Amino acid sequence: MITLKYLAKQLNVSVSTVSKALSDSDEIGKDTIEKVKKLAKELNYQPNKVALSLKQSQTKTIGVIIPNILNRFFARALFGIQNEATKLGYSIITCVTNEQLDKEEESISILSNGSVDGFILAVSEETLVSSSNQHIKALINKNIPLVMFDRNLSNVDCNKVMIDDFKTAYDLTKMLIENGRTSFAFISTIEDLNVGKLRRMGFENALNEHNHLNLKDLILIIDNDKDYQVQIKTLLSNNNLDAVISADNITGTIAVNVAHSIGYHIPKDVSIIGFTDEQVSNLSVPKLSYVNQNAETIGENALKMIIDNLKDKDAGIRHRTLKIPVNIVHKETT
Amino acid sequence: MITLKYLAKQLNVSVSTVSKALSDSDEIGKDTIEKVKKLAKELNYQPNKVALSLKQSQTKTIGVIIPNILNRFFARALFGIQNEATKLGYSIITCVTNEQLDKEEESISILSNGSVDGFILAVSEETLVSSSNQHIKALINKNIPLVMFDRNLSNVDCNKVMIDDFKTAYDLTKMLIENGRTSFAFISTIEDLNVGKLRRMGFENALNEHNHLNLKDLILIIDNDKDYQVQIKTLLSNNNLDAVISADNITGTIAVNVAHSIGYHIPKDVSIIGFTDEQVSNLSVPKLSYVNQNAETIGENALKMIIDNLKDKDAGIRHRTLKIPVNIVHKETT
DNA sequence: TTGAAAGCGCTAACAC
C-alpha cells in the first residue's frame, strides 16, 4: 500500500508537504505540487480510507438494516439507496435481519461501534409485533442519525420515509367501486405488518363508505404454512368475485394465474390488482395491474434524508415523515 | 463516544491498563480488571472499529460487487454471503454495477483504498462482453484477495465459485430426451453471458448426441426491447413443442402461463423447466419445475473462500475453482 | 502490576 510517508521519502520532502500538495494547498510551491502529483499518479496513490475516517471522525458509510433482501420491495429500496449513496460519495454496509428482532439488535449494535455515520432502517416483523424499541432509542441517545422507512414503529420519534398505505388501498378500492365492481376479495400475506393492516383498513373503509351499494367483501389472510395456490383457488372457486386486491407482492400474480386457470375472464369477469412491480407484473397472463410503490424513490429519499441529518447532526432538528406517492399502473387485469 | 482514554480518566489509570484489562491480560491485577470491566459495561463501551482497523491493518469487511440486485440469483447469493459473513464476524459493503464496466471499475477502485480486506465479485455483462480485466488484474497485483463467482472471466486467474452450467443444461436436456420428449425449445434472455452460452451449448450438445432420434430444436433468444410474452407466445403457437427449457429465471414462468393460456396441457403436452427458485416457481399455474442453482450456497462458499484467502494471503496459494452442484426440483411442469 | 511511548495513515495548527 502506497502511503504519504512513502511518497514523502521518495521525494525527499515531509509528509505534510505531500499531504498539502495533493490537496492543492497554496502554501506549497507550484513545482512541488506538480512533482508530488506526478509521483502519486504514477504509483496510483489512494488515501487510506480508514485513516481518514479516524482522523475526521466520519466514515462516509451508512448502515442499512432491512428485514429481507429476497423481498423485491426491499431489494428495490436498497437499489435506490445504493444509487443515491454512490452519487453522494457514500458507501453502504447492509445487514439483513430475516425479520428477527435479535438480529436487528445485533446488527445495530455492531455497526454502532463507529463503523457507520448513520442508519437507514426498516424494522423487522418481530420488532413491529413486539413494539420493541430499546435498541433504536439507544441509537437516538447516542446521537447517531437514523431514518426509518416503509415499516413504521410508531413509538419511535425519528425521520421517516413511508408510503400512505391506508390511502393507497382506500383509493384503489374506491376506484374499483366506481368502475362498478361489487364483490370484493382482499388477499394478504402481510397482515402481521402495520403496512398490511393499513392496506386492509383502507380497503374496508372504502367499502364501508359505500355500504348503501350492498357490496360484498371477503378477506383472505394467507396461512404461510400452506400452499398459497390452494388457498387462493378455494377463495376464487367458492365465491363469485369481480374484484381482487392483493396486499403483497406475490399473491396478485398467483390470483391472476389461478383465476385464469379456473375459467375467469380477466378483466371482464374480475379485476385484480397487487402491490408489486413491473417485472413481476410480466409474469402473469394476462399481466397484472399493480400499485407501484416506487421503492427506489423511497430508498433514494431515505438516503438523502440521512445525509441531511448528518450535516446538521447537532442542530436540534425536528423529525419529519416524508410520504412518497404511489401510482397505479394499469396493465391487463383492470 | 466512550473511548479507552475516557475510561482511563474515570478510573485514574492509564489507557494501556484499561486496554489490557479489557482483554483479560494477565499482566493486570484481578481487581483492576474487574473494576475496568464494570465501568466499561456500565457505559456500554465499544472499541472503535475504525481505530482497530487502522491499527491492525484489517477492516474485517469484504467488498461485494454484483451486477444487479433485482436479479433473484444475485439477491440470494448476497444473502448467503451476508449470513456467512455475520457468522464469521465480517461485514459486507455492497456495490451494484448495473452490468456496467465503468461502475465496476469505479466500485473496485474506491473500495481498494483500504475499505475492505478482499472482494467477492460477479463481473458485469459489459466486462464479460469486452473481456476487460485491467481493473481486476490491478487488484491481484496489489495482492488484494479476490473471489469471482457465477460469471467467469476466463482471462483472469483467481479463486472462483461457479456452477457447471454446461453440464446442468446437458443433463437436463438428456433427462427430457429419456422421458421421450422430441420437440425442444430453448428460451434465453442471457445469451450475452457466458453462463447463458454454456447453458445453450449444454442443451445443443445433448440433442446432438441423440441426433439418431430425429429430435427437433428451436432456440429463442429474447429481444429485451420487445414484449417477452408476445415472443414466447409466437414460439409456442407456431410450433408443436413438447419440451421447453428456459435459461434464465423469468421466461420459464412466462412460458408456463402462456402455454397454459393457449391450450397446452402441462406437463402432458409439454414439459417446461427454468433456472430459478422456489418462490418464482409458485407464481405459475401449474408450478414451474426448476433447476435450483443454490445461490445461497454459492454465496456462502464464496465468503468462506475469501476468508481462507485472507488468512494465507502471503502464502503463494494456487487458485482453485469450486463447482457448486445444482439440483432439479420437480414441481408440476415435468 | 502498572504506565509510557511508539506507531497505524492522515490532517492541520503552528513554527521556521
Next chain:
DNA sequence: GTGTTAGCGCTTTCAA
C-alpha cells in the same frame, strides 16, 4: 514554501 508536531483510538513493546 516547507517541516515539525500533535492527535484521532487503539494495541503492544518496553521500562519502571
